[in-house]
Amino acid sequence: MRCDECQEKLGLYWDLPEQDDERTAIDRHLLDCPACAEQLRLWEESDLIIRSLSEDFEQELDDDSYRMNRSVMDRIYADMEHLRPVHERSYRFTASFRFRSTALIACCLAIFVSGLLFAIFGDWGSSAQNMEPMTGLLETASAGDDGSVLGGEFYAQVPVASISDPFVLKVVPTVPQYWIVFSLFGVIATLLLSNWFARTRK
Numbered sequence: 497m498r499c500d501e502c503q504e505k506l507g508l509y510w511d512l513p514e515q516d517d518e519r520t521a522i523d524r525h526l527l528d529c530p531a532c533a534e535q536l537r538l539w540e541e542s543d544l545i546i547r548s549l550s551e552d553f554e555q556e557l558d559d560d561s562y563r564m565n566r567s568v569m570d571r572i573y574a575d576m577e578h579l580r581p582v583h584e585r586s587y588r589f590t591a592s593f594r595f596r597s598t599a600l601i602a603c604c605l606a607i608f609v610s611g612l613l614f615a616i617f618g619d620w621g622s623s624a625q626n627m628e629p630m631t632g633l634l635e636t637a638s639a640g641d642d643g644s645v646l647g648g649e650f651y652a653q654v655p656v657a658s659i660s661d662p663f664v665l666k667v668v669p670t671v672p673q674y675w676i677v678f679s680l681f682g683v684i685a686t687l688l689l690s691n692w693f694a695r696t697r698k
C-alpha cells in the first residue's frame with residue numbers, strides 16, 4: 497500500500513471491522529511508515545477533541561441559564577398549548593373524542609374484517625353459475641300466433657349461418673370489494689385527522 501492510499505483511508509479506519517482486509521493492510525503499512533502513523537495519531541487526537549467538545553456542550557445545556565430558559569418556555573406552553581413543538585407534545589384527547597374515534601375505528605375495522613371474510617369465504621363461483629347465460633338474444637313474441645313465446649334459447653340453438661360465433665357478453669356480478677378500500681381509507685383519514693387536531697388550537 498502506498499502512502500497516499502493509506503492516508504485516504506485513515507478517516508474510515510475506526511469504522512472498519514477488526515478483521516477487515518483494508519484495516520490489516522493499513523496496520524501493516526503503519527508499522528513501517530512513521531509519517532502515516534503520525535497522521536493516524538492526528539486523526540485520533542482530533543476525534544477525541546470533537547468528542548470532548550460535544551460532551552462539554554451537553555453539560556452546558558444542564559446549567560442554570562438553560563434551566564431558566566426551559567422554565568420560561570414551559571410557562572409559555574402552559575398558556576398557549578398550540579405553540580408547543582409537536583415532538584414535545586403529549587397527546588391529550590377529551591373522553592368524548594376518544595370514544596368517537598374508537599367507535600369510528602371499530603366501524604372501519606368491522607367493515608374491513610367482514611369484507612375480508614367475504615372475499616375469502618364468499619360464494620363467488622355459484623352465484624356466477626346461477627346467472628342465466630346472457631346471449632344477447634331478446635325474447636320474441638309473434639302477434640298472429642296463440643301467444644306462445646319463443647325463448648332466446650330457441651334461437652340460440654338454431655344453426656345460423658355466420659362467420660363467427662355470436663359475441664356473448666359475460667356479465668359478472670360486481671361484489672362490493674371497494675368496501676375494503678373504503679375502510680382502509682377511513683383508518684388512514686382518522687390517523688391524519690388526529691394528527692391535525694393535535695396541531696390546532698383547542
Ligand SMILES: [Zn+2]
Binds near residue numbers: 499502529
Ligand atoms: Zn505511509
